[in-house]
Amino acid sequence: MxxxxxxxxxxxxxxxxxxxxxxxxxxxxxxxxxxxxxxxxxxxxxxxxxxxxxxxxxxxxxxxxxxxxxxxxxxxxxxxxxxxxxxxxxxxxxxxxxxxxxxxxxGHPWPKPVRRSLPDSAAFFREEGAEVHEVAVGPVHAGIIEPGHFRFQCHGETVHHLEIQLGYQHRGVEALLAAGPDKRGVFLAESISGDTAVGHASAYCAALEALAGVRAPLRGEALRAAALELERLANHIGDLGAIANDVAFLPAAAFFGRLRGEFLNLLMSLSGNRYGRGLVRPGGTAFDLPKPMAVDFSARLARGRTDLLAIGKLLFDSASAVGRFDETGTVGLRAAADLGLVGLAARASGLDLDVRRDHPHGLYRFRHIPVVKGETGDVYARAMLRYLECLRSLDFLEGLLPDLPGGPALAPCPAPRPGLIAVSLVEGWRGEICHVAETGRDGRLALYKVVDPSFHNWQGLAMALRGGEISDFPLCNKSFNLSYAGHDL
Amino acid sequence: MWNVIKTRFSQGCRTSDFPDGPSGLPERFRGRPVVSSKPCPQGCAACAEACPTRAIRTSERAAVELDLGKCLFCTECVTACPDGHISYSTDHRLAASARADLVMSGPEARLARALDAQARRLFGRSLKLREVCAGSCNGCEAELAALGNVVFDLSRFGVQFVASPRHADGLVVTGPVTGNMRAALKATYDAMPTPKLVIAVGACAISGGPFAGSPQAHDGAESTVPVDLYIPGCPPHPLTVLDGLLRLLGRLPG
The missing domain is CATH 3.10.180 (2,3-Dihydroxybiphenyl 1,2-Dioxygenase; domain 1)
Structure with missing residues (x-):
């Protein structure tokens, strides 16, 4: 069998x-x-x-x-x-x-709450012994970032164990979505993780379309793919800047920080919002990309590529920066596979997976993106993959924009059919986004399940710190840049 | 080193002209909504019905009231209105000093007022802010963090985000205030020295946004701390945040 x-x-x-x-x-x-x-x-x-x-x-x-x-x-x-x-x-x-x-x-080895009850009420894993000490950080952090609690067990500078306790951002997304489909649904999907508005909205809309038994018109699918790659570019470039910042290489941090905005501004020209909110709707996209705008986008993307190559060279040719990336925060292939890591973090450790290639949906059935993977599973691999994936996304967009499929971008999406289960996967910039929807006999949603890539990958960050130095935590954290809101829902 | 200098020259100066130059926002940018003062046909409430967050009310006098504090700046009402009574301008100025000032019933905007003279003497040229994310999706954090990049360059106005509430003059709150973050938000507020300001950024922090009514959240910052400045948006554009902060400090003309 x-x-x-x-x-x-x-x-x-x-x-x-x-x-x-x-x-x-x-x-x-x-x-x-x-x-x-x-x-x-x-x-x-x-x-x-x-x-x-x-x-x-x-x-x-x-x-x-x-x-x-x-x-x-x-x-x-x-x-x-x-x-x-x-x-x-x-x-x-x-x-x-x-x-x-x-x-x-x-028989669960670590049966603690994930997000429902007050997160820090349960005991943390604790190491005992002479000269062992504990460092507790959060939920409120020193920067402009989301809340979460990190508990390190250290011996001197060396981290023996890191436990990450989240749940502070829990705002009841799944329950609100399961009350639908209603007029609020797609806005909730856009707010699962604000830096992945296009990714989660695309997964939500694909699930609703599957339940309704329709497909978005190809032009709508093409615009979703274009927005998804712009979202990937903006976030990867922002992360490269943050990684440069955490090794105190400030010129690259400043240049990447500015360049990230250029890609957000492309999303804003298309959708009226820097994060692509309002674009992806059940049945396609609410905005079209007329020819003159496509020509303008191609020119702006070409300028973006020139800048990306120049700033990338600056960062990756700097021996002192790369020296800090090498062999820092390593997650081996075996650990990555065992933990079920997805997306960029998995590929950096050598796993060969990408929803766009393995489970293609929408435009990715017709236009392919080569998957790039690393081997070393360290900060260097995660940084370099971000850079290389940006170049692949630029290739994809430069091929797609002059050659967008014709027809409408939006078609009606009827109400869901009763008694179904639908699964939609999207390769967001962090990795696999999974939405599962079930409908009841009345055709209303009976259940809505969201799995953000961060849900798989936070444990990868904890493993990356094992045996490393506690002062490397910010760098390791930025190299993953996981979502608290997507995990906590 | 030579590489750094060379790249620095080729990258040039990228800081925006704000507040002196044009905002440069694109045609499709959804800034301040414009509600026509013409009366609507009796009984048509298509915009109110379409709104995902009940930000729009239609009254018996056939007037339309739009609450910027609940608005997600989507296109549902614009699409639903048969007469084109609601549209978006590219005006990024949205911040207000009172919750009621966010409710618009015509074309007039009630923008944020400056602090009193004593508060301006304290904060006018140096304002230190502490940010607490209380259940936001990270969209507002992304825009607040963008204020620090070379384009918006918040620190040229003497405004900075600091690492401790003990060093802060103001608290910036995002998110609908989840049950799990309420105690931490209150503790952060209590840890700040007086006099202190609270700035609610984004629809979630003002009204709960798309999470309004969720049993796991508290419909915004006012559930837990008093608010002095409201900056609407989902998320607000960095220029919207800058405009709000500088108006509060009395550094922009009325």
Whole structure:
């Protein structure tokens, strides 16, 4: 029996009847998910769902090699034997299930709340011994950043363990989305993580379109892809500036900081908002990109490339800056795979995955972006990948803009059909964004699950610090630049 | 070193002309909404029905009231109105001193007033701010951080973000104030020396924004701390924030 034969298969941006998804006992669910994961599939989502008045489970696994997704439900259950010891990438999903449902997760190695209760009320992992000391930071930090608590166990300057406790940003996004679809839905999606407004809005709209059984017109899909790549450019370039700032290489920090704004301004010219808010709507995009604007964009992108190459050369030719990146904050290939890292952080450690190639949806079915990956898993790899991915995104945009598909950018998106489950994946600039939506018999949403790439990747940052120096924390943190709001929802 | 100097020359000076020059915002930029003073047809409330955050009220006199504190600056009302009574201008000036001043019922704008003479003597040429994110999506943080880049260059006005509330004259709050951040926000406010200012940035901090009514949040900063300046937007453009701060300090003409 193949490891996936018990699952229901669907593709990114597709929907299936809820009644067609196999329902197995909790014990069989555990064994089936474990077998599939050990055969090379990745856990994209694992969550509690209503089942006959009680609570069951749902797993969504991604087969990146074949480009398909697998879904499985469990029967209603009161308890579930934890997967985490055998499948570390399940650890945060299981903590979330334990805090948000009636299911007891037995045998979880670190059963703490994720976001629901006051985050710092539970005990932290603590190392004991002579000359061991603890450093506590947050939730309010020294800069203009989001709140989170970091607890370091140190021996001298060396970090033995870092525990990251988030949850301060929890504002109830999933519950508000599940009350839809309503006129507020797409705005909530744009506010899951404000620097990924295009990415999350695209995932939300693709899920609604799958539930309705329609596809956005190709021109709308092309404009979504263009905005997604502009968002990637702005964020990657901003992060390169922040990384340069944290090794005190201020000229590159200043130049990259200015250049980031040029790409935000392109999004503003297109959508009226620097973060692309208002652009992506169910059924396509609310704004079009007329020919003269495309010509103007191409010229601005060409200037952006010239600047990017010059500033990139300045940073990566500077031996003292690169010396600080090399072998700092290393996450090995094995750890990255075990933790289920996604996106840029995973590729920097040598994992070969990218939703745009592995599960293409929308325009990415027709126009491809070469995947770049690193090997060393250190700050250097994450910085260099940002730079290289920017160049790939520029190539993509320069090819796309003069050759946009014709037709309308927006078409009507009817109400969802009842009794379905839809999964949509988008390769946001941090990595895989996963939205799962289920509809009830009345065609209203019955459940809405959001998995931001940060949810997978925060544990990667904790591992990057192991054995490193505590003074490297800001640099390591910037090299990941994860979302607190996307994690906390 | 030679590389740094060479790149510095090729990059040039990029600081914006604000507040002297034109804002240079593009045609599609959604700044201050413009509500026509013409009466609407009786009974048509298409704009109010379309608004995702109930920022628009239509009264019996067929007048339209738009609350900038709730507005997400989206296009739903503009698209819904059959007569084109609501549109957007590219005017970035939005900040106000009182919550009621954010409710517009015509073309007039009630922009932020300057602090009194004594407060201006204290803060007018040097204002230190502490930022607390209390459940924001990070959009407002991104724009506040952008104020420090070479284009907007906040520090040329004597305004800086500092690392400790003990060093701060003002508290900048973003986000709807989540249940999990309320105690930390209050503790930060209490840790600041008096006299102190509070500035609410973004729709979430003013009204809860898209999260208004969520059981996990408190519909904005005023639930927890008193607010002196309201800067609307989702998120507000850096120029909107700059305009608000400089008006508060009495450094922009009325």
């Amino acid at each position: 193949s490891p996936t034969s018990r699952f229901r298969m669907l593709r990114n941006g597709g929907a299936q009847q809820l009644s067609a998804v196999p329902v197995v006992s909790a014990a069989e669910f555990r064994e089936t998910v474990l077998r599939a994961a050990h055969s090379g599939l990745r856990l994209s989502a694992l969550y509690a769902r209503p089942a006959k008045g009680k609570t069951g489970l749902c797993a969504v696994l991604a087969d990146d090699a074949e480009g398909v997704l697998y879904v499985l439900f469990s029967e209603a259950t009161d308890e579930f034997r934890s997967l985490t010891a055998d499948l570390p990438q399940a650890h945060l999903f299981e903590r979330e299930i334990a805090e948000s449902s009636a299911i007891r997760v037995d």
